Amino acid sequence: MSKKILIIEDEEGIRRLLRYDLKQMGFDVHSAKDGREGLEMALDGQFDVIIIDWMLPYYDGIELVSRFRGRGLNAVLIMLTAKDEEADILEAFEAGVDDYLSKPFSPRELSARITAHLRRVDMNHELRRIEVGDIVINLDQHTVMVAGENVELTKKEFDLLIYLLQNENIVLTRAQILSEIWHFDYDGDTRIVDVHIFKLRTKLEDSNVKINSLRGVGYVAKRE
Structure with a gap:
């Protein structure tokens, strides 16, 4: 179709x-x-x-x-x-x-x-479900569970979390995140990435999966 x-x-x-x-x-x-x-x-x-x-x-x-x-x-x-x-x-x-x-x-x-x-x-849609640590993402229902509790995310936060978890233990630069999640190349201020990471960290603070920053480079999702 x-x-x-x-x-x-x-x-x-x-x-x-x-x-x-x-x-x-x-x-x-x-x-x-x-x-x-x-x-x-x-x-x-x-x-x-x-x-x-x-x-x-x-x-x-x-x-x-x-x-x-x-x-x-x-x-x-x-x-x-x-x-x-x-x-x-x-x-x-x-x-x-x-x-x-x-x-x-x-x-x-x-x-x-x-x-x-x-x-x-x-x-x-083919993946349907992503599980990393105590985070479970249902792609069909657009839901995120952390340690059995539902966590509300915006669409961009949802997409960002998926990208980070699909690249667990891999450092992603801000430029890579901008390209993948926001789909544009930008060489200047990357605050939009940092703001979304901050919000995502706050919502996932009870998770055993942490989003760590590598100063001057980017971010990486790791299990504790």
Whole structure:
């Protein structure tokens, strides 16, 4: 079955181009012209990927992302925008997007990113369950248990924990984490990684799996 994609974009030319290109690639493509229509369609349909323009009538892209994550949507969310400042990028990822693409962009690059995200989702579904120490992750139900107790994580914290546990005892640099979890290369401030690690450590403080830091290098998950 074809993967289902929703495009939320108010510029008709971009919307038409994306719809055409993605259909040519075999996707089942739907589109919305503003934030209100996009919100209704996203909540009514089971979409694998939602492509969202930042500047939209009624609800902007950031508000849509927050609403989607608040409703428990696990679709891959990709933000399209002319904004490319560090603060804008961080705001988008903090809101819950999986990827961020600045306009103008290459349709081939967008397709490659969509394919990579969907491949990762499919691999995670195949794994279904991850157990390291007293941490048990159910990928289908999107739950995390620590020593038998449920722990609530945001989507990014969830993805970050999976990445760390799948690389147990391996030091992961901040650049690797940014690339894998936030899907962008950035040579400047990596505080977004440190902030999420701090929050994750706090939530996992009772676990026998610890996230250790290697100063100037990165982080590693180890059992005590």
